[in-house]
Amino acid sequence: MTKSDLIARLAARYPQLVAKDADFAVKTILDAMAESLARGQRIEIRGFGSFGLNYRPPRVGRNPKSGEKVHVPEKHVPHFKAGKELRDRVDARLNEEAAARLAAPRVASADMAVAGN
């Protein structure tokens, strides 16, 4: 799903709004989130997850081509931790898929067994 897919889905769910509003709403939310992180402010969305910054201390790295030592300065990188509801929903689907595979063994695995013999 891309940003334009997301905008289209929101526009479809809110027929009372003009499509331009869904577009502007998505951009407003994403801009606010990006600006918060840039200011070092955390984002906490209950049931979805939290965003913050992780600190990376300065270190001596190497240019992989020349083997030369280079100083890599300290930096802050954005970090996301999925919330419980998101974690559970994503994982539940994996378990459903696994159960479905066990219930209906695929022909492909039978073919592979023959090829292996």
Added chain:
Amino acid sequence: MEDPTTTERLPAAADAASAQTLTKAELADLLFEKVGLNKREAKDMVETFFEEIRTALENGSSVKLSGFGNFQLRDKPQRPGRNPKTGEEIPITARRVVTFHASQKLKSMVEAHYGGGSSDL
């Protein structure tokens, strides 16, 4: 003369907390102010925004928000683990997890504010 109620009414602790963290309430306020949705629509829209992303991920699709970042799915195989309290060995079952990769634009925005001289990429 200053109106004393404007300063008195602000609960200092709550104000400090909201300055630290962005939540759905602040996002809804922005949609109300900037997009002109009414309060109810704004609150719903924020909720739906995150729900659509959750649903896409739940259905196994990655979500790519250009300029912000990508949410991707990783299937992890079962691996051996330990109960840290008892030391007992227990398998950590196979699972699907969500990972987020910030876009180059978001990383540069963070660096520009935080990184000192390293922002002029």
